[in-house]
Amino acid sequence: MPAKLASFFLKPGKEQSLKRFHPWVFSGAIAKAEGKPQEGDLVNVFASNGEFLALGHCQVGSIAVRILSFEPAEVNYDFWKLKIEKAWNVRKSLGLTDNSETNVFRLVHAEGDGMPGLVIDFYNGTAVIQTHTVGMFLVREMLVEALKEVLGNKLKAVYDKSGKSLPYKAEISAEDGYLFGDDSEKEVSEYGLRFKVDWVEGQKTGFFIDQRENRFLVQQFAKNRDVLNMFCYTGGFSFYAMKGGARLVHSVDSSAKAIELTKQNVELNFEGDTRHEAFAADGFEFMRDIKDKYDLIILDPPAFAKHRDAVQQALQAYKRINTRAFEQIRSGGIVFTFSCSQVVSKEKFREAVFSAAAISGRSIRILHQLTQPADHPVSIYHLEGEYLKGLVLYVE
Numbered sequence: 001m002p003a004k005l006a007s008f009f010l011k012p013g014k015e016q017s018l019k020r021f022h023p024w025v026f027s028g029a030i031a032k033a034e035g036k037p038q039e040g041d042l043v044n045v046f047a048s049n050g051e052f053l054a055l056g057h058c059q060v061g062s063i064a065v066r067i068l069s070f071e072p073a074e075v076n077y078d079f080w081k082l083k084i085e086k087a088w089n090v091r092k093s094l095g096l097t098d099n100s101e102t103n104v105f106r107l108v109h110a111e112g113d114g115m116p117g118l119v120i121d122f123y124n125g126t127a128v129i130q131t132h133t134v135g136m137f138l139v140r141e142m143l144v145e146a147l148k149e150v151l152g153n154k155l156k157a158v159y160d161k162s163g164k165s166l167p168y169k170a171e172i173s174a175e176d177g178y179l180f181g182d183d184s185e186k187e188v189s190e191y192g193l194r195f196k197v198d199w200v201e202g203q204k205t206g207f208f209i210d211q212r213e214n215r216f217l218v219q220q221f222a223k224n225r226d227v228l229n230m231f232c233y234t235g236g237f238s239f240y241a242m243k244g245g246a247r248l249v250h251s252v253d254s255s256a257k258a259i260e261l262t263k264q265n266v267e268l269n270f271e272g273d274t275r276h277e278a279f280a281a282d283g284f285e286f287m288r289d290i291k292d293k294y295d296l297i298i299l300d301p302p303a304f305a306k307h308r309d310a311v312q313q314a315l316q317a318y319k320r321i322n323t324r325a326f327e328q329i330r331s332g333g334i335v336f337t338f339s340c341s342q343v344v345s346k347e348k349f350r351e352a353v354f355s356a357a358a359i360s361g362r363s364i365r366i367l368h369q370l371t372q373p374a375d376h377p378v379s380i381y382h383l384e385g386e387y388l389k390g391l392v393l394y395v396e
């Protein structure tokens with residue numbers, strides 16, 4: 001065990017969750033610190049009896065340590081390389097690393113890949129890194145080297161997008177930019193559909209990769225339907241609906257930039273196709289009066305709640321948009337409804353959707369229960385990692 005690391009000793013009884021491989025230590029569980037650990041430092045965590053439990057990155061806040069290893073380890077280049085290699089092998093086993101139809105996937109999904117605080121998305125040769133902890137931010141150069149070694153010639157560039165993702169209080173002025181290579185290919189393919197991705201200006205790392213399988217499912221439902229894709233961002237769901245034979249597709253987003261990208265992507269895939277129209281508008285306003293224009297509605301709003309104290313408000317917002325969809329959709333219509341807020345549990349989201357159904361008074365069946373795809377894995381010891389929840393509903 002590296003001797004020089006700072007240490008935290010937990011209060012008696014607080015070692016249980018680490019013994020069950022839960023990857024967070026809450027500040028309230030710590031009895032004392034040795035060696036003045038600072039934000040981003042590696043720390044060893046011990047039980048009150050001095051037994052080694054885990055080591056991880058120290059953070060100021062209610063989560064005080066994010067665990068990297070439950071065994072003593074040297075956290076050096078080989079440590080990171082092995083982690084990246086394991087993550088790559090999972091995607092390889094999913095058939096994503098050598099796939100002519102789909103060349104965009106999540107390569108590292110934080111706790112789900114044993115790397116809390118780190119997300120890496122792979123866009124047709126460019127890895128976009130987003131660090132959410134100072135600890136991960138400080139090792140990004142090593143991560144780049146590890147990516148180069150593990151991915152070999154599949155890797156053309158690495159872009160760091162940590163400028164806005166680090167904790168505000170950390171007072172690190174991170175700037176976005178290339179850590180390797182430069183602006184190269186910005187077009188990706190997902191199930192054979194083409195998308196322009198803008199990781200420099202776009203939201204998150206540039207694309208909502210987590211909806212891939214759910215978008216694909218929309219394609220199966222779209223034939224001869226009139227589709228509303230609400231909160232469309234770059235239009236993902238819309239193109240699958242078009243591919244599936246929709247009669248018309250309306251894409252709505254409040255961001256004019258997103259609507260611009262959506263229009264570009266339509267031209268890329270369905271040049272001159274008049275079935276599609278895009279609107280820059282507020283979703284809640286737009287849905288006030290859609291009458292019975294649609295028989296397939298997709299509701300994929302942003303994370304209404306980013307913090308626990310906003311959960312109640314978020315649930316009201318889910319209830320409101322779902323009620324509007326249920327009240328107005330045509331008979332025999334299909335609703336795809338989602339929540340990507342980690343702090344809103346699956347049960348709470350369902351309750352909100354169920355109360356919306358009850359308000360509408362319509363007869364509604366659940367056809368599918370959806371979640372995030374396999375390249376966004378969840379550690380079985382950390383179910384908080386299951387953040388995307390969705391339902392496919394049949395409205396009689």
Ligand code: SAH
Pocket residue numbers: 203207208211231232233234235236237252253254255258281282283284300301302
């Ligand atoms: N469905 C998309 C991802 C949606 S992300 C996909 O598959 O890629 C959520 C989107 O909601 C963002 O693009 C954001 O610009 C948009 N948004 C946020 N608030 C909104 C509002 N009030 N009305 C309409 N769109 C909104």
